[in-house]
Amino acid sequence: xxxxxxxxxxxxxxxxxxxxxxxxxxxxxxxxxxxxxxxxxxxxxxxxxxxxxxxxxxxxxxxxxxxxxxxxxxxxxxxxxxxxxxxxxxxxxxxxxxxxxxxxxxxxxxxxxxxxxxxxxxxxxxxxxxxxxxxxxxxxxxxxxxxxxxxxxxxxxxxxxxxxxxxxxxxxxxxxxxxxxxxxxxxxxxxx
Numbered sequence: 505x506x507x508x509x510x511x512x513x514x515x516x517x518x519x520x521x522x523x524x525x526x527x528x529x530x531x532x533x534x535x536x537x538x539x540x541x542x543x544x545x546x547x548x549x550x551x552x553x554x555x556x557x558x559x560x561x562x563x564x565x566x567x568x569x570x571x572x573x574x575x576x577x578x579x580x581x582x583x584x585x586x587x588x589x590x591x592x593x594x595x596x597x598x599x600x601x602x603x604x605x606x607x608x609x610x611x612x613x614x615x616x617x618x619x620x621x622x623x624x625x626x627x628x629x630x631x632x633x634x635x636x637x638x639x640x641x642x643x644x645x646x647x648x649x650x651x652x653x654x655x656x657x658x659x660x661x662x663x664x665x666x667x668x669x670x671x672x673x674x675x676x677x678x679x680x681x682x683x684x685x686x687x688x689x690x691x692x693x694x695x696x
Contacts, residue, residue: 514597
């Protein structure tokens with residue numbers, strides 16, 4: 505079964521290297537016959553959170569926010585691609601995610617994290633895991649860390665080490681299990 509997956513990238517820096525990882529994981533989802541959409545925060549230019557999407561009257565949300573809401577609502581699950589800034593997540597990622605809430609409920613998330621150094625963004629991933637759970641899209645147990653992002657992929661998202669194909673396949677196998685399980689339960693019923 506194919507699923508609709510929103511791959512949410514979290515950096516807005518000019519020379520951001522993590523887009524390489526975001527392109528890679530999006531392509532891996534597409535190769536598995538999923539409808540995967542790469543969400544780049546620079547395409548939506550959201551202001552610092554003042555009003556959540558749900559706080560706008562029908563038809564009153566800004567066009568870019570409405571476009572993003574369509575992607576978020578139709579997704580069966582989310583893959584979050586996060587850098588590590590000061591041992592935490594990028595502010596642009598938090599801001600984008602915070603514009604929504606109920607749209608995420610009872611859908612899984614997976615975390616792809618990266619850094620310029622050896623740890624691959626895992627410290628940010630631990631903070632992100634807590635945030636995603638609070639938002640109703642708990643993350644799967646596995647993460648896909650990518651150390652030395654500048655060396656790991658080409659600009660087009662092609663790994664310089666073929667081991668990333670195996671690692672991403674294992675990560676996506678687990679993510680798909682949660683996609684299947686939670687979609688089945690959402691179709692049956694949800695607690696609220």
